[in-house]
Amino acid sequence: MWLAAIMLGLxxxxxxxxxxxxxxxxxxxxEDVRAQHAALGPAxxxxxxxxxxxxxxxxxxxxxxxxxxxxxxxAERMAAVRAASAPIEAVDQENQQALIAMTPPEGWFLKSxxxxxxxxxxxxxxxHSDEALWRRFLPVLQPLVATDEIDxxxxxxxxxxxxTSEGRxxxxxxxxxxxxxxxxxxxxxxxxxxxxxxQEMAFPVPFAAYRAHFESQPxxxxxxxxxxxxxxxxx
Numbered sequence: 001m002w003l004a005a006i007m008l009g010l011x012x013x014x015x016x017x018x019x020x021x022x023x024x025x026x027x028x029x030x031e032d033v034r035a036q037h038a039a040l041g042p043a044x045x046x047x048x049x050x051x052x053x054x055x056x057x058x059x060x061x062x063x064x065x066x067x068x069x070x071x072x073x074x075a076e077r078m079a080a081v082r083a084a085s086a087p088i089e090a091v092d093q094e095n096q097q098a099l100i101a102m103t104p105p106e107g108w109f110l111k112s113x114x115x116x117x118x119x120x121x122x123x124x125x126x127x128h129s130d131e132a133l134w135r136r137f138l139p140v141l142q143p144l145v146a147t148d149e150i151d152x153x154x155x156x157x158x159x160x161x162x163x164t165s166e167g168r169x170x171x172x173x174x175x176x177x178x179x180x181x182x183x184x185x186x187x188x189x190x191x192x193x194x195x196x197x198x199q200e201m202a203f204p205v206p207f208a209a210y211r212a213h214f215e216s217q218p219x220x221x222x223x224x225x226x227x228x229x230x231x232x233x234x235x
Contacts, residue, residue, distance in 0.1 A: 015083060019076055022067055023084035026060045030087050033059040046102060047118045050109065053095045054121025057128060060088040068219045070181055081222050095125045107140040110149045123154045127161060134162040152201030167228050172197050173207045177227060178220035185211060187231060
């Protein structure tokens with residue numbers, strides 16, 4: 001944690017006062033959750049620990065999605081997004097290490113054993129990790145969809161996340177990226193079969209409604225990774 005704090009401090013030092021003020025709520029939100037957990041004392045069991053890890057996972061993300069980076073110059077915007085993302089990434093690393101150490105022999109945190117909230121927290125932690133963990137857990141998660149030990153939507157999101165990270169089209173239409181202040185879906189594997197694939201995973205709304213929800217948001221933080229070859233990112 002001390003190294004992450006140093007790196008974040010160095011990133012923030014290069015920003016204007018306006019940019020620092022914009023991104024400050026991200027770190028504040030994370031520290032507020034940490035303080036709440038500290039006041040409660042050590043987690044009494046793994047379910048509670050997973051829930052707390054999930055709260056940390058979401059704390060900074062809920063805030064960064066609401067920040068208006070459009071007020072900054074083009075030259076400073078990307079630096080501000082990176083600085084705002086730094087405390088979130090530090091939490092991610094911490095959570096991933098803890099989750100790997102906690103993973104049970106059966107390979108996943110089953111809803112029937114850990115409860116829906118803790119199992120969802122475990123999913124979010126892996127979803128916000130990297131290709132190595134996605135490749136590790138996807139084969140474990142796939143058969144659990146049929147037994148309702150994991151939501152089909154969760155499996156679909158991780159499937160699409162791995163596909164887009166590898167430069168392949170997504171299957172279920174769950175992954176969007178932000179460019180120039182606008183959300184856009186990553187390329188889709190088979191547009192004609194998209195709704196059938198989504199129905200298999202019990203998505204509650206069609207892709208058009210899902211897309212409209214993203215595009216209705218007034219602001220979004222610039223996606224840091226480059227778009228896949230051939231993807232139109234607009235103006």
